[in-house]
Amino acid sequence: MNPFLHSLFPNIDWVEIAQACLDTLVMLGGSLLFTVATGLPLGVSLFLTARGQLHAKPRLYGVMSLLVNVLRSVPFIILMILLIPLTKALTGVSIGIRGAIVPLVIGAAPFFARLVETALREVDRGVIEASQAMGATTWQIVRRVLLPEARAGLIASATVTAVALVGYTAMGGIVGAGGLGALAYQYGYNGYKPDYMLVTVTLLIVLVQILQMLGDHLVQRYSRR
Amino acid sequence: MIRFAAVTKSYRVNGADVSALHPVDLEIAPGEVFGIIGHSGAGKSTLLRLINLLERPSSGQVFVSGKDVTHAEGAELRGLRRRIGMIFQHFNLLSSRTVAQNVAFPLELHGHADTAGRVRELLALVGLSEHADKYPAQLSGGQKQRVGIARALASKPEILLCDEATSALDPQTTASVLELLADINEKLGLTIVLITHEMDVIRRVCDRVAVLDAGRVVESGSVADVFLHPQHPTTRRFVAEAEHEEGRGPDYSGVTGRLFRLSFRGDTTYAPLLSQVVRDTGVEYNLLAGRIERIKSMPYGQLTLAMRGDNLEAALEQLRSAGVDIEDIAR
Numbered sequence: 001m002n003p004f005l006h007s008l009f010p011n012i013d014w015v016e017i018a019q020a021c022l023d024t025l026v027m028l029g030g031s032l033l034f035t036v037a038t039g040l041p042l043g044v045s046l047f048l049t050a051r052g053q054l055h056a057k058p059r060l061y062g063v064m065s066l067l068v069n070v071l072r073s074v075p076f077i078i079l080m081i082l083l084i085p086l087t088k089a090l091t092g093v094s095i096g097i098r099g100a101i102v103p104l105v106i107g108a109a110p111f112f113a114r115l116v117e118t119a120l121r122e123v124d125r126g127v128i129e130a131s132q133a134m135g136a137t138t139w140q141i142v143r144r145v146l147l148p149e150a151r152a153g154l155i156a157s158a159t160v161t162a163v164a165l166v167g168y169t170a171m172g173g174i175v176g177a178g179g180l181g182a183l184a185y186q187y188g189y190n191g192y193k194p195d196y197m198l199v200t201v202t203l204l205i206v207l208v209q210i211l212q213m214l215g216d217h218l219v220q221r222y223s224r225r
Numbered sequence: 226m227i228r229f230a231a232v233t234k235s236y237r238v239n240g241a242d243v244s245a246l247h248p249v250d251l252e253i254a255p256g257e258v259f260g261i262i263g264h265s266g267a268g269k270s271t272l273l274r275l276i277n278l279l280e281r282p283s284s285g286q287v288f289v290s291g292k293d294v295t296h297a298e299g300a301e302l303r304g305l306r307r308r309i310g311m312i313f314q315h316f317n318l319l320s321s322r323t324v325a326q327n328v329a330f331p332l333e334l335h336g337h338a339d340t341a342g343r344v345r346e347l348l349a350l351v352g353l354s355e356h357a358d359k360y361p362a363q364l365s366g367g368q369k370q371r372v373g374i375a376r377a378l379a380s381k382p383e384i385l386l387c388d389e390a391t392s393a394l395d396p397q398t399t400a401s402v403l404e405l406l407a408d409i410n411e412k413l414g415l416t417i418v419l420i421t422h423e424m425d426v427i428r429r430v431c432d433r434v435a436v437l438d439a440g441r442v443v444e445s446g447s448v449a450d451v452f453l454h455p456q457h458p459t460t461r462r463f464v465a466e467a468e469h470e471e472g473r474g475p476d477y478s479g480v481t482g483r484l485f486r487l488s489f490r491g492d493t494t495y496a497p498l499l500s501q502v503v504r505d506t507g508v509e510y511n512l513l514a515g516r517i518e519r520i521k522s523m524p525y526g527q528l529t530l531a532m533r534g535d536n537l538e539a540a541l542e543q544l545r546s547a548g549v550d551i552e553d554i555a556r
Contacts, residue, residue, distance in 0.1 A: 130317035133277055134331040134380070135306035144333070148321040224320045224360050 009195040017183065021203060023097050024179035027169045028207075031104035032162050039109040039161070040154075042068070043116025044142055050117075054128070054138055068110040076107045076168050080175055100177035104168050112161040119153030120146050152223045159215025163208050170204060180204055226416045227253040227276055227384065232285035234271050245271045246440045248285065253433075255383075258410050258417040258521075260427040260448070262463055263437035269420040272437065273386055276418065277309045278302060290383070307335060310377030314389035316369040318361040324348070324372050325357040331379045347375040351405065367398035374405065378413070385409070387419035391426060403429045407521070424467035428452060428520050436460045449520050453488045453527070453550065477513060482533035484513070485541075488550040489526040499528075502543050508534030529554070 005014075042064070048054050049061040074082070080103040087102040088094045123146055131145045147154070170181025180200045188197030234246040246268045253259045263269040274280040275287050278297060286295045289305065297305055318327050328347050329340040337343075348354045351371040361369055370390060377385055387406065391399040407430045410417050421427065427434050427448055434452075435445035436459055443457040455461045477484060489498070494517060503510065515528040532540070541551055 124315075124317065124320075126313055126315050126317035127319060129279060130311065130313060131330075131334075133279060133306055133309070133311040133386075134334055134376075135303035136334050137303070140334055144330070145319065149319060151321060222321075224362055 009199060011187070011193040011195050012199060017180075017199060017203070020178065020180045020183045020200070024166075024169055024181070024204075024207070026097055027100050027104065027172070027177065027179055028162065028165055030098075030101045031108065031165055031169070032158070034101065034105040035108040035112050035161060035165070036158060038105065039112030040116055042109065042113035044120065044146070046113060046117040047120040047146075048138070048142075054141065068113055071106060071110040072114070076103070076171055077174070079103055079107050080172060095176045097178055100169065100172040104165060104172065107168055108161055108165050111164060112157060115157035115160060116154060119150045119157050122153055123149045152219045155215060155218045155222060159212060159219075162211045162215070166204060166208055166211070226255040226290060227251075227418065228288040229272070229275070230286045230288065232272075232275060232282045232287060234268070234275070234280065235283045244440055246282075249440075249442055251435055251442060251445070253416060253418060255416055256410075256414050257432040258407070258419070258430050260431035260434040261418070261420045261437055262422065262424060262427055262434060263420070264422060264459075267437040268440040269437050270388060273388055273418060273420050276384070276386060277306050277311060307331075307380045308382050309384045309386060310380070310382035311386040311388065312370065312373040312377050312390045314392050316361070316366075316373045316393075318369060318372055318376070320361055323358050323360055324353060324364070327361070327372055328375045328379055331376060335380060343379065344375075347378055350378070350409075351375045365398075366394050367402060370394065370398075370402050371405065374402075374409070378409070383415055385415055385417045387417065389421060390419065392421065392423070399426070400429070406430055424452070424463040428467060428518075430521060432521065436463070449490060449523060449525065452520055453490070453525065475514065477531070480511065480513065480531045482509075482511065482531035483537070484554040485530050485532060486552040486554055487526075487528045487530060487544065488552070489528075490548070490550075491523055491525075493548050494524040494526045496547075498544065498547050498549065502540050505543065506534065506536035506540040508532055508537055508540045 046061065046064055046068070049057040049064070051058055051061070071079070083103045083106060084094045087099050090102055091098050093099040127145060127149060128141060131141050136145070169177065169179050170184065173179050173181030173183070174185050176182070180203055184197055184200040187193045188200060229249050229251045231248040231250060232246060233244070233248050235242045235244045237243075249272065261269045261272060271280055275282055276289065278287070278294065282295060286293050288294065289309070294305055319330065322330065325344050325348065328344045332340040332343060344357075345354070348357055351374050353368060353371050353375065356364065356368065361372065364372065373390075385406075390406075391402050394402060403426060406417060406419075409415065410430075417430075419426070419431070431448050433446065434448050435442045436451070436457060437443070438457070438459040444451060444455070444460045451460060452464060455464045499510070502508070509532070511531040513529040513531060515526065517524060517526040519525070534540070545551060
């Protein structure tokens, strides 16, 4: 070990830090993937069934909207504990990297779905009307008009969701999910090792920065207005 | 081609029914350019959207090509819409697609695999070949509307609906877009229905016109008839706007003789009629106002004259028999 680094951070096991980084990235990647995969269709459904939209179904919209609001109101830490039985049924483990993904997705998907709904509402109504006038089916409008036209907004929504997920994974660390958050809590907070706290939090900041920069870059690239 | 039979439309606003269209009966012939003029809120946009069923009538029937389409759904509705192109005031292009991709869009919707040739042909028709790979945000308003026209024509429609297509354009661009529409009507023989609040648009391209006021057709007929002899106050206002005669009109109280407005149409516009009549009857005249313009391709002239002389009635008769329309203007 580099003696200078060792004198600066006397308590730190860098192999453990590297492993925690990897764990955080796996949790983030896995949960983001499933969040988008479930949140996007949910967001599209919310958009389509809202009053005055293509497939206005106020009742269905009301039910979905309520579900989304309920899931968004439960504090994530409570949600994680409440979901343990479901997690166990789905993944075979109650906690850990794989186990954390279930509550992460259930916590973040409704949030992402709302952002998707909002992004789709930004699509010019006239463009939707023009597509209808050309004889497009609803599915064609979703795939070929709504999603491409809202692409920049959807990427921005995914970015915000990814950053929120970084925060959630860190919280997951408290109840044993592993990752950088777990290190910060166990060694930095409970073990009172300020160098651990400093390194893990710095790494989380760097991660969030990278995500935001990447997201902004993609939004920029896909903006055609 | 298109027929409205006692069509009405009402909306529910705060629990009360608000009528947008009172029973409307209208027939639009194949191959003509039909204009619907009205102020905003007159119901013209609703009437236009009844043709491709973006709006459903509350009662009555809509016929397209002799077929009652009022209740068309699903594949039948999409088939109908494919035969009806539409362009819009705000163009409504897909911002995420290039010009060529926008024009190809309706073709993709209907499962055409090879669109490149057709897209090239359409872009050449509207004069945008060199802008094929640009995005709509990089185009001017007139160019955007040309893309809209090319897109609307892609699936070879029989009918083209124009929703205030020139209202967002400057006068020069408006003229060139209207020229393009007239050209398309002539070349492709498709029926055009356009709505506007500008009589000038009607005068330049339409064959027939209906004037819509508060959800009712208050006047309809050939553009020349409606333009030269407007009956309803709303029509008169539109015509006055087109002639930039806003307000009360000139004051002729100091002029001696009787006042007449003479309307010439077609070939009589260019004939030396007036001088001939003056020579034959010896009446005197004083020219107060006049102009010569065109309704679509037909020239017309309107002169306001003060006339006096012993043979006045004979002079008027001679003008009438030559096909001049005479209005006695009371002061």
